[in-house]
Amino acid sequence: MDRLSPSARSANMSRIRGRDTGPEMAVRRALHAAGYRFRLHRRDLPGRPDIVLPGLRTAVFVHGCFWHRHEGCRNATTPGTRTDFWLAKFAANVERDARVADALEAAGWKVVVIWECEAERPERLVAVIRERLPAPAGRPRPRGSPGNP
Template sequence: MSKIKGKNTKPEVAVRQYLHRKGYRFRLHRKDLPGNPDIVLPSRMIAIFVHGCFWHRHRGCKKTTTPSTNRAFWERKFKDNVNRDERNTQALQKLGWAVMVIWECEVNDQGLETIAAKVESIPQKMKMSSTKRT
């Protein structure tokens, strides 16, 4: 499992490239936010997670399989992943962030268009200036 990447996966890079082409500017893997979201759009306060269907248990997806050996270990591992994802989502929402989850199997041309539409539907947050003009 040490060979499994947690950052810069193919689906994540594809989403980043698409958002960048659409003109969005973002930050990556913000450690100061719960769950270290893969992509953060600070101006809209959107945290985006690009989840692998296998590891994060995308319901109804053909990639959501469970290995037949050491089944108890895998079920516990998957359950812990899903619970951690839910805690991180709730913590971000409490902080006022909109949370989007993009599944690995959704990263295709049609899925990317849907993602852009979801981002557009979230209004841009107004930044408060700390300097006063006189």
Template sequence: MSRIQGKNTKPEMAVRRYLHGQGFRFRLHRNDLPGKPDLVLPRYRLVIFVHGCFWHRHSGCFYATSPATRKEFWRNKLEGNIKRDHRQQKELIEQGWRILVIWECGIRHASKTLDEIPTLITGNDVFNEWPCAPPRQREG
């Protein structure tokens, strides 16, 4: 558990490299905003969260599995994460921010589809999720 990162994860770094290459400029991990968004694009009044499918319970995703041991602990922990995410998203919207949630599985399985992200940034929707690729089946 000590190796779990909250910042600068591989999916987050991939999104940052892509957006910077597309000419978007952003701030990282702003402490003054609810949830410390991974990326903040003030020009577009947009915050981006790059969520891990396991920790944030991406619905229907292959990576959002539940541990087999200490089930009660994990259920409470992961449900708490979901509640906290919703509370923070509500606070951001009330402050006038737009939200884009990018799921880890979308980054893992995206090759050409990253091109959809700039459209979501420049759009007018208050909340967007960047969809993941269809869940992969386990091999074997």
């Protein structure tokens, strides 16, 4: 049983944004501090990536653990009501994510996914960036930033 009334649930769901989310903003701040320069939500690329590093031909998606089903994550819960609806919705999201990644890779782009739970802690986010992205194109990383201790 849902703890919220249908109108309260509808109001809650209407406030979920697709861009400029908290995790996305955290990733953007960390990338910028590390010396990366990027573009946002390029419509000419499949899936309109959240962050595009054109010099590195890299598309970064900041995925919500709930919506995109981060495997093994505590945030990837399944609602107890209308379970069939939610499972179908989640499966369609995961399938679309794979299709978009394949299209970008076929066009010569590297695809990086940063999960919402990874962006919660700044020290974990720095490690994720260091691990998944090459150094910024054309400039060394500033001291103390990801990749340059």
